[in-house]
Amino acid sequence: NAGVMQNPRHLVRRRGQEARLRCSPMKGHSHVYWYRQLPEEGLKFMVYLQKENIIDESGMPKERFSAEFPKEGPSILRIQQVVRGDSAAYFCASSPRLEFGEQFFGPGTRLTVL
Amino acid sequence: ILNVEQSPQSLHVQEGDSTNFTCSFPSSNFYALHWYRWETAKSPEALFVMTLNGDEKKKGRISATLNTKEGYSYLYIKGSQPEDSATYLCAFLNDYKLSFGAGTTVTVRA
Numbered sequence: 143n144a145g146v147m148q149n150p151r152h153l154v155r156r157r158g159q160e161a162r163l164r165c166s167p168m169k170g171h172s173h174v175y176w177y178r179q180l181p182e183e184g185l186k187f188m189v190y191l192q193k194e195n196i197i198d199e200s201g202m203p204k205e206r207f208s209a210e211f212p213k214e215g216p217s218i219l220r221i222q223q224v225v226r227g228d229s230a231a232y233f234c235a236s237s238p239r240l241e242f243g244e245q246f247f248g249p250g251t252r253l254t255v256l
Numbered sequence: 257i258l259n260v261e262q263s264p265q266s267l268h269v270q271e272g273d274s275t276n277f278t279c280s281f282p283s284s285n286f287y288a289l290h291w292y293r294w295e296t297a298k299s300p301e302a303l304f305v306m307t308l309n310g311d312e313k314k315k316g317r318i319s320a321t322l323n324t325k326e327g328y329s330y331l332y333i334k335g336s337q338p339e340d341s342a343t344y345l346c347a348f349l350n351d352y353k354l355s356f357g358a359g360t361t362v363t364v365r366a
Contacts, residue, residue, distance in 0.1 A: 145299070173352070185300075185345070185356040198353065233300070243288060243349045247299040 144168070146236050146248035147216075154254045161221040161228070163251045167236030174217045175245060176202075176209060179231040188232075191217060224255045258282055260348045262357035269336045269364050276332040277360040279346030283327035288349040291320055291331055294359070295342045303331075303344075336364045 147166040155161050167174050176188040187201040191211035202209065206224075211217040221228055231252045235245035261280045269275045281289060288307045292300040304313040309324040317334045333340050343361045347354035 184358040187353045190352055243352055244302055244305050249299045
């Protein structure tokens with residue numbers, strides 16, 4: 143059973159461009175979470191999705207950020223019109239069930255905005 | 257925002273020595289506490305999910321205890337080895353969201 147996959151591992155964008163980060167959860171996992179690690183900071187919750195539904199996006203900036211987890215295919219975190227402050231490592235985690243919430247993390251995507 | 261604190265921020269241990277460090281979290285509305293091990297350039301790896309006051313869990317030379325009434329958990333490493341060098345994160349589960357501490361970075365010197 144392959145682990146959580148994220149791609150790309152590294153992404154470089156210029157200010158104003160769009161960034162798309164993909165996350166394929168572990169097989170059989172229907173819960174997906176996105177976390178962000180800003181430089182010199184810890185992991186911070188952004189958004190929680192189940193298939194086709196956003197359950198909680200309270201940690202995600204209201205502007206420019208969006209997330210989806212379609213019925214088929216990976217979860218996508220999309221950042222429009224990136225700014226330098228978006229430079230961070232973005233981690234995806236998945237879990238098979240909600241109880242106690244054990245989450246399995248992907249290797250992360252490191253976004254650099256020039 | 258839930259306040260999850262870990263101390264110390266970092267520590268250096270001689271190979272073969274044992275060590276421990278703490279995680280403190282809100283003692284109200286407790287549901288679960290997670291411990292993760294995070295090596296550089298790898299994914300955070302789940303160590304323990306702790307749910308009951310007085311829980312003690314063990315995986316090899318690493319063990320953890322939980323006190324939900326006073327809001328703290330200890331992680332212990334017995335007989336540290338160089339491969340134990342990593343950042344150890346605790347995370348408080350509130351609803352379905354994990355609130356992470358900043359981590360304790362352990363460096364084991366050979």
